[in-house]
Amino acid sequence: MIVRNRFTFHCWLCVIASMILGAICSLATGEEPAATGFSYSLLKGDTFDGWIVTGCQAEVKEGVIRATSGEGMIRTENEYGDFILELEWRPLKESDFDSGIFFRAALPPEGKPWPQKYQVNLKQNDEGNVGPLKEARSKGLIKPGEWNQMQLTVIGDKASLQLNGKDAWTASGVERPRGYIAIQVEATLGGPFEFRQLKITELGAKSLITDDKLTGFTGVGGEKEACWSLEEGMIVCSGKKGPWLRYDQPVQDFNLRFDYQLLQGGNSGIYVRVPEDGNHHGKGAGVEIQLLDDTSEKYKQLKEYQYTGSIYAILAAKNRLDKPAPAWNTMEIDCRANRYRITHNGVVVLETDDTQTPELAERRVEGYLGLQNHTSKIWFRNLRLGPSLPELPAAK
DSSP states (O other): OHHHHHHHHHHHHHHHHHHHHHHHHHHHHTOOOOOOSEEEESOOSSSOTTEEEEEEEEEEETTEEEEEEEEEEEEESSOBSSEEEEEEEEESSSSSOOEEEEEEEOOOOTTOSSOSSOEEEOSTTOTTOOTTOTTOOOOSOOOTTSOEEEEEEEETTEEEEEETTEEEEEEEOOOOSSBEEEEEEEHHHHOOEEEEEEEEEETTOEESOOSSSOTTEEEESSOGGGTEEEETTEEEEOSSSOOEEEESSOBSSEEEEEEEEEOTTOEEEEEEEEOTTOOOSSTTOOEEEEEEOTTOGGGTTOOGGGSTTSBTTTBOOSOOOOOOTTSEEEEEEEEETTEEEEEETTEEEEEEOTTTSGGGGGSOSSBEEEEOOOSSOEEEEEEEEEOOOOOOOOOO
């Protein structure tokens, strides 16, 4: 089984490398890169689900973000490495308007409203330019007073921009390998702005959902149809007694992201690198990352490692950031060898390896991913699998 797992994993790496290499070649030649990867809207209805708003006031209505006042930003909960970002924007002020789109951004320095870089400027007469990147300059591609469209492609240390369907620039020198996407709000002087049609394609990532029949998943302990289904692109566990759901392609190092929704008192989990039978207890097993309605009264007396984001029965998450059911929550599970990094609703709640948590040295570093059936109804959406996150450079 180990030989087959490694062969499968190496084939998957080859596919990812080919996808990214093709996009890099397109950047170098000036051709528009093919949108290969996992594409999805960054807006989920008229909500800021998946976003964090700081220092400003904003609303979403009929698919349009309107940033109205304050000095702050609207940033994604997730960080992104290589991607294609598409959006439309327009200022609501006739002149002297100012805003921007941050990419691969760190969190702002203490006491500051915005990160230091990188920002695609939306300031009047400076639209599309990126200060720290000397090659990132253009003029004459903006339609004053109208909706404008941008497509930003970032791969490795290179970035390119299209404005209203025309090439604006290609530049190199992007130092951070990953970071947040954020809308700068500078409304006090720069006025209100509107944004719509926000879509991202994560290069090198893929959806776990390939059709409307749960192809690629196996029910372990029974037929998957007994309690699992696809509804409007979401994987749903009915809460009836039945099997857990195993993703058929084994993994080693990986990054898994998804949104989930539990009902009040709900309980579930994600199996990580488990054997075919799903064992996640003891030597030679995989692990379970807990999903729980943490705020439910019935769970007040649990052990710390039983709350959301914990490696079950091994290590507790350091924060409880669960949005009370039935709100949507986001989670990212990043694994490289025996290192685990769990991000819950945009905050890293657990980061450890086998030097800090010795029990992890006895757990598998390859195996299957799975969705637990704990007889609770749960919805999963935007399930996407990609390579383990690149390490960030040490702070200077």
